[in-house]
Amino acid sequence: MKYLGYLLFVVFLTANIEQSIAVCGYEACHDTVPGMINVHIVPHSHDDVGWQKTVEQYFYGHRNVIHHGGVQYIIDSVVQALLKNPERRFIQVESVFFSKWWNEQSEVIKQIVQQLTDEGRLEFTGGAWSMNDEAATNYQSVIDQFTLGLKFLDDNLGSCARPRIGWQVDPFGHSREQASIFAQMGFDGEFFARMDETDKAQRLEKLNMEMIWQASESLSNHEIFTGLLYRHYSSPTGFCFDVHCVDYPIIDTDSYENNVKDRTDEFIRYLDQVAPHFRSNHIMVPFGGDFQFEDAEYTFRNLDRLIKYINERQSDGDKYNMLYSTPACYLKAVHDSVQTYPNKTLDFFPLATDNNSFWTGYFTSRTTQKRFERTGNHMLQVAKQLSSFAHLTSEERKKELDSLRSIMGIMQHHDAITGTEKQAVSDDYDYLMYNGIIGASNNARDALRQLTNLPNGEFENCLQLNISVCAFTKDSADNVVVTLFNPLAHTTSQYVRIPVKDESYEVTDEQDRTVASEVVPVAWPVLALEYRSNDTQHELVFEASVDKIAHYFIKKVDNAESSIAAMPKKSKILTNNDKFNDIAPYDDDDSEETVVQNSLIKLTFDNKSGRLKTVEMNGVTESIEQKFAVYKTKDSGAYLFRTNGEAEEVEDDVEFTVYEGALVKEVHQQVNEYISQVIRIYEGVNRVEFEWLVGPIPTDSDTAREIVTLFKSGISSDGVFYTDANGRELIWRKKDKREDYDPDLSVQPISGNFYPVTSRMVLEDSNKRIALLTDRAQGGTSLKNGQLELMLHRRLIRDDDKGVGETLNEQKFGNPLIARGKVHLILNTVGSKASAAERLAEKQLHLPLWEFFSKKSSVDSNAVAKAIPDFNDFPPSVHLLTLEPFSQDEVLFRVENFMDHNEGKVVSFNIRSIFDTLNGLEIRETTLDGNLPLSEMKRFKFYHDGSGVVPTEPQYSTASHKPLAADKSQEAYEFSVTLKPMQIRTFIIKRE
Secondary structure, three states, X not given: OOOHHHHHXXXXXXXXXXXXXXXXXXXXXXXXXXXXXXXXXXXXXXXXXXXOOOHHHHHHOOOOOOOOOOXXXXXXXXXXXXXXXXXXXXXXXXXXXXXXXXXXXXXXXXXXXXXXXXXXXXXXXXXXXXXXXXXXXXXXXXXXXHHHHHHHHHHHHOHHHOOOEEEEOOOOOEOHHHHXXXXXXXXXXXXXXXOOHHXXXXXXXXXXXXXEEEOOOOOOOOEEEEEEOOOOOOOOOOOOOOOOOOOOOOOOOOOOOOOHHHHHHHHHHHHHHHHHHOOOOEEEEEEEEEOOOOOHHHHHHHHHHHHHHHHHHHHHOXXXXXXXXXXXXXXXXXXXXXXXXXXXXXXXXXXXXXXXXXXXXXXXXXXXXXXXXXHHHHHHHHHHHHHHHHOXXXXXXXXXXXXXXXHHHHHOEOOOOOOOOOHHHHHHHHHHHHHHHHHHHHHHHHHHHHHOXXXXXOOEOOOOHHHOOOHHHOOOOOOEEEEEEOOOOOOEEEEEEXXXXXXXXXXXXXXXXXXXXXXXXXXXXXHXXXXXXXXXXXXXXXXXXXXXXXXXXXXXXXXXXXXXXXXXXXXXXXXXXXXXXXXXXXXXXXXXXXXXXXXXXXXXXXXXXXXXXXXXXXXXXXXXXXXXXXXXXXXXXXXXXXXXOOOEEOOOOOEEEEEXXXXXXXXXXXXXXXXXXXXXXXXXXXOEEEEEEEOOOOOEOOEEEEEXXXXXXXXXXXXXXXXXXXXXXXXXXXXXOOOOOOOOOOOOOOHHHOEEEOOEEEEEOOOEEEEEEEOOOEEEEOOOOOEEEEEEEEEOOOOOOOOOOOOOOOEEOOEEOOEEEEEEEEEEEOOHHHHHHHHHHHHHHHOOOEEEEEEHHHOOOOOOOOOOOOOOOOOOOEEEEEEEEEEOOEEEEEEEEOOOOOOOOOEEEEOHHHHXXXXXXXXXXXXXXXXXXXXXXXEEEOEEOOOOOOOOOOEEEOOOOOXXXXXXXXXXXXXXXXXXOOOEEEEEEEEO
């Protein structure tokens, strides 16, 4: 430790503490008193993983003038305070901060913390790398960051450190899929503190503050107890005993300052308010708050006195019994009380703290960072799979992979992926993520050198493809090898776009077969970006088919016919490209519409307006007008979306140019001075791509602007639409409706109807169905019949007073931020086949081919590549969710049936060949996070009101199937895996 006195203090205590048999978990809970109201006091500190300050600033206590917080001192202080009184308890939540602290400690301190953990005095709750947001996160990243945090705890502190409870007290709304993830990890329950004020009011009245959440429509065993804290996650008003608070301490001296009676009377009055709103004779009262307990003894000493003097009043007939507790101990007591609870089936979005404050702006805030986070996840999955295939074990490679794992865990934090952090913190997140991606790409490079016939390949990345720039091809794309890695299980065919000069090229595959390709121009608004190098103004397009790894070879040719340039078919304006100056402009008298079509899709554009008019695909024709609109707002902030009225549609006639090639057909549209897009259809791809570019968004002193895209159709949706839950199951929505209450939309009828869209949004009637697939988290809604709306970009003029203390007005390169992204549209008939097709597209868009670049001189035809497992035997609905190094000689392997109960069916397949190719010795099945043998999972079981079951004693549930466990000596049939719709199964493979 830093201070010698503290070191001597803890060493003395260690030498004098009587060693006892470790009793942790539920066995370490303090006894409660039957017939009384047991008040579970839960000391905790909520430590944001970046918000007003960066992660490092919060850990080290730097720049406290911005926001006071020093997490290393909090943990120091808590450990010391816990040692003074064995009755005390404390919960630690964010594993990233604890890991930073732990790695700086001496062995003596680590042994003390181990003892506190083994005795249940220091209890880990939640345990993920960060307390993740639940609106903007994809389930893959949420699972990854829980795996990371729980593995750290298990590796360093053992089974007693394993959390049993989800502690999501600060996120701004709650997802059904998050609840499902907790259930799949074997957690017994979850608690949170934020809920729509109208919902909370009726729950308080009806004793519905605690419920049984049916967290999946497809999986029957995914129920979990869920509780809402009575007030907030901070201490009760008037009882903040932290050193930074000003509330009165409890003074029990023999003097006129003695305030024991006044203070206990006041606290009992508070308990009298709380207790009537809960069904059992147990209530939970958190004590703590943001970055509290930096001087833990100050709080604990007052809590000691409060507990003592409240309990002394039992002799006078008072009904309260106070005890130090944890969320897990509280839930155990509730479970033992064998009550039934109300049922919950949907989710808790959107959050409203009053009728003018809907927290729906953060669904879109910092839209480019939301996209960058997806890029980070993409590289993480690629690097993890490649590292597993190549069995990279060096410390350097492990460190670089762990670095990206860590920053991706940080990015899931509810003030990171949400975009609700200060700009300096956002910049730090970007810096960390960029370095993490570069580090992990070194793993990918080293692995590919072993796994391919390019032992000296550069395998460089192009991280600026979002603006059609690739440093590797900037000067020349001649004799370039494009190595494509497919993170999906099944062979996939996807189009690849490489920024190139305006030249002719030939593309060949590994069998030296010519692959059809063509060169198309980059859209002019992209070329006009001031910070973009314009060495390459075109993109080479070709279709690639990839199992896991494939090479495609590019060379420049003189014969122009070998690389067919997509020529403008029709232009409403003269193009500025000299090559096309002889193309005649669109003439109003030519025709009323322009048709762009391939073998699967037909698009019709209105020549006068320049906008999309109809779409024909999958045997369905529908009038679909796609437009942009602007919400003019004043009081929106990073968290809140507050409108001053309906969106104003951009009615300017759209200037457009059509480029037609054999592989891709594009319509380049200039909507106004700060909005443009390219609409694309690829041959053989059954969806329409809309690549939008928005910014700089104009503002003035009184008006901010928030930009949305609208898709208007004739579908009779009757106000009903669907949004995804973190990339998994769809959630039913209806305009102006909620599952459990009637929302107050009197002030904000528009923002109160926005929901998080992380991957998909759907609208349908009895015949037709439209789905929009996104490339990042965005806010979405359906405010009118047949219409879908997605928010793309925000530039604001005010802070919304929710804590960040800064206006969301992002600047890049000295100018307001310009954002670029993609939305994909699928029109289909109604039915399970349509939604199944959307799910397949969703997987390709979330984890597309990753492109690596090398010079052809790196090819060595004599190089021997390592064998790679073949996943093509998986049924079509099975996804390779995770393959990653888990320890020095273990691999974590996770598979998912990504179809739901309407779309899919139970599937079975065998993984013996994969096990053998990975040199497996043994395989065991675990809970979702990979850190608990599934055979040891035992969860609290609760019953909901109306179930017809009234339990008389506590009930438990275990795995719904026999966990797989086998070794290499066993027969192949013992490696069979069965997956129900939406089921995920997780395995650890020990390898030679």
